[in-house]
Amino acid sequence: MSEAGIDSVRLLNAGEDSGNWITHGRTYSEQRFSPLSQVNQGTVGELGLAWYSDMDTARGQEATPLVMDGKLFLTTAWSKVKAFDAATGEPLWDYDPEVPGETAVKACCDVVNRGLAAWGDHLFLGTLDGRLVKLERDTGKVVWEKVTVDQDASYTVTGAPRIIDGKVLIGNGGAEFGVRGYIAAYDANDGDELWRFYTVPGKPDENDAEYLKAAAETWSGEYWKLGGGGTVWDSMAYDPELDLLYFGVGNGSPWNRAYRSPGEDGTGEGDNLYLSSIVAVRPDTGEYVWHYQTTPGETWDYTATQHIILADITIDGEERQVLMQAPKNGFFYVIDRATGEFISAEDYIPQNWAEGIDEDGRPIFNAAARVDKTGEPALVMPGPLGGHNWHPMAFHPDEGLVYIPAFEAATIYAPEADWKPDTARGFNVGFDLGAGDLPPDLGIRREVYGTVRGKLMAWDPVKQEARWEVEYPGPWNGGLLATGGGLVFQGNSSSEFNAFDASSGEKLWSFGAQTGIVAPPITYTVNGEQYVAVLAGWGGAYAITADGELVNDAKPVQNISRLLVFKIGGTAELPEQPELARLPLDPPPSRASAEVIALGKQKYARYCAVCHAPAAVGSTVLPDLRRSATIANASAFTAVVHDGILKDNGMASFAGSLSKEEIDAIREYIIKRANEDKAIEPSGRVATR
Template sequence: MPGNPADGSEHPELEVAAETWDPNSAWEGGLGGTVWGEMAYDPVLDLLYVGTGNSYPYPIWHRSPSGGDNLYLVSILAIDPKSGRLVWHYQTVPAEIWDYTATQNIILSTVMIDGQPREVLLQAPKNGFFYVLDRATGELLRAENFVTVNWTLGIDMETGRPVPNPAADYRDEPRVVFPSSAGGHNWQPMSFNPETGIAYIPAREQAMLWRSLDEFDHRPEVAYEGFEASWPPFPGEYAHLAEGLPDIGPNEFLLAWDPVAGRELWRVPRGSMWNGGTLVTAGNLVIQGTAAGTLDFHQADGGERLHSIHLGSGVMAGPMTYEVDGVQYIAVMAGYGGPRGSAYPLGSAAYDYESTGRLLVFRLDGGEVPLPSAQITPATPEPPDLSLDAARVRRGAELFGVYCSICHRASDEHLSAYPDLRRMDGGAWESFDAVVLGGALAVNGMAGFGDLLTMEDVTAIRHYLTSEQRRLWEAESAAAAAPDAGAVPGR
């Protein structure tokens, strides 16, 4: 786990040229370990710290059948920036199989450990543990879980390795694992007050159901292979697996954490999901934006909410503060979604207001925040006159879930950021095959799926979408005809 080579000679695998990898060869070792999060630099030690990502494919029995740690996946690396040589590493999850990463923000500070000041690196990654490492050597100093975990029985402080928990190994049977692949802490940054030694984490409690599949045949066009995973609530046939476990969530909260003592000080529950990062100030404030569209100001030592500003925009980023001519400002990038966040849940600001990105800046004597335009959902057009086939509807729902819903996800509880295919008009229906199979709208970013789907597949998706459109149209028509009906459905 921790390592401290004098130079890169102890890690010859780092010198392997990329062109030696044969994509058609056996999958021993797999892929992954990308550096997609934040980095940190220590100018005194002249070390660059980076965190690496998860594995691919997730199940190690598919990617690395002979086992092993798969070094440098889900790891914190200390690198000599002049030579690129590895100075030390700490792997948080050897043989990772749950989509955990160590790419969350890294904070460098000085804390008192056993009565002595230590120059440390702090990180609260996806796996639910808060790590305190000596940043010169990589020595593990503290590691306590800040959310519910069952992927491990704990961290062995002598070796630095997590103790395996057989109850989280889903190779032979489905398992419910804490935290979920969303993590106990995701990319939204935590903050740390060096004066008080307290960290403030946008935390998440949630379990995930994992099930291994027997077959694995790498296909570059498929995002996830060799397993199935489900968010709560779990499918009915697996719901019993959550019995007797802690709340499977999802639940998000603002968490105050003492890294040295390894304990929670307070928490503030959030009703929304995918809330923003945190900012702590010298004036005893913790500031966090929320997916519900507020900027909340809390007392840092107790968590009491002192003030809340309605933004009308969801916030995922962390706020920042600066001073100009003696005036302090708070700024935050507001906006909710992104290319993979294509569905706005009920209760989020993006469900009610247009989710355009905005930079919002505040000072004490500032004015009202202008709200974005309201979201308007048009009434559902009359559906096509298609004789529905129940088998095709079921098959279409499955295909839509695999190939379409990642962008065109829409439901009674979610507003789609992309066109809602349940509400297509006649022109869209006429061009549907040409768009889906032929890529007629590829220039606009809608790639064709002709290499993945057949005409029969597209016909099945037609049946599913038509059934959904018919359901919506009939419900809206009935509501409009009711004696006490107000405006025409749609908003």
């Protein structure tokens, strides 16, 4: 091991290593706070672009870079890795794991990757197709790779690994497509699997562990046939004093509990552990210690995989070791991290699925929102994107505040009658995903999009209230960084990168990034000079499913993927921003019957909307099918959707899930939608790509 090697001592003391950023959340506590203060409230106005580097992947960019001893390492979309001189931006090496393009249809939320882990002189990467790869840090050369999932199932890996005492920890995604979730530990030396912790029970004869036996009692029916869900696709944190690893567990598969875990009356039954839970285990063995379930019997895609922060805070005069999380369900939780004891929870955004949280930490359900029990549609707040998604929060210990990238968006959950699972392709959620489609009237669409708001919240976890808020014209704003300079940094969907006063929320500095930023920033030093870096590039779940022209106060947001690095006195400039490509709305006439179009709408909602947006409105990240030449040619459309001629580009064959007749019905539905929108599209409106 060289002097620059990362070992347990260096990871345990990462908080004192202010010049580097050696693990995903900077420290095991995942606070994303840096004590660096050269860039502060007085000097931030002098912050300028030091260097930038364009990425070769025009998809969502969600990674947190690592910085070690003057070198910066990051992942991009499609699980690629790049290394740079952290001061000059000189490219050092790059690595492409060559993820098969058709893997994209297994990813619910874009072909993103959130980062790397470091150990010794090596980096560790989870690829979209489920491999764990060990790379030489100096060269990018592959040392070994291990498959961590069943690649015949719809598993993906998008989260950053963590490493504790030479054990590489990694989870997976895919609950929407019918898989069983788990987290596993691998030996950093040889890649051997050391333990695996399943988050939901399997077949009755497979639940040998006591924690799985206990979980099985909270499920009913033949739940294992549908996978169960519960994937561990993002958050982890570690307390070395307590020797506890914490991770968040995702949603059920399917979402609708009435199909996943039905009672005798056919409606949803049971808490379905350990879905939507925070779980604590021993990192050496994977031994279960405790859990806290944020949403018992979840049915709305209310994951608890959102960012987990550990901190010591004073509550009622007593210093408490706490774990804090703002999961999708809209409540901010403070939990005793030693025992899992519930301390407090309050809603940080408006929500209507629960009337509150009782003294035991259990939600008091709003019966009308329990669509798995009523079988009736309901408008529920928040929707499946949550009140806070994957975007990391930050904690400022001096201010005692947690900064949350929150947003407000409701969704109609309409239970689908006679729903059948499809383990090959398509969302397995048990709801009619087309039930909430907006009408073609542009005014109504603008009005509805105007109700979807984003905000940066400074949350007091002791008082359980916001100290200040910054309103944004749109949701899906970036992750957070807090610093000893009294600053909070965040990018947003308005294509800005901003610095705020950590105490008041006053905007102190802004940079026009030319693209939406969803990734979190970091900061580091080289030769005594402080840098702030952020990976820019619009994408992710909301970006690929929202109307690309109404997503941000009726202003289109495009993807220009690049790394931006700033320092005091930086003088670099970005090239001129390109315009979005203009493609005409020029569909053939809509002549199909109402029955065919209704069938196409149903199949589109289940199989196409996740990438090409509900109601075929088109995003700015992926092709807008209303404007595609293939809809005018039935043979060409079938060749793409049925035969998979574009599988290398990410458009795999749906032949195992859709008949040619159903595929043509989808085409006819898109034609109808294109004609509706052509009739209302203003002259000169910017078209999506």
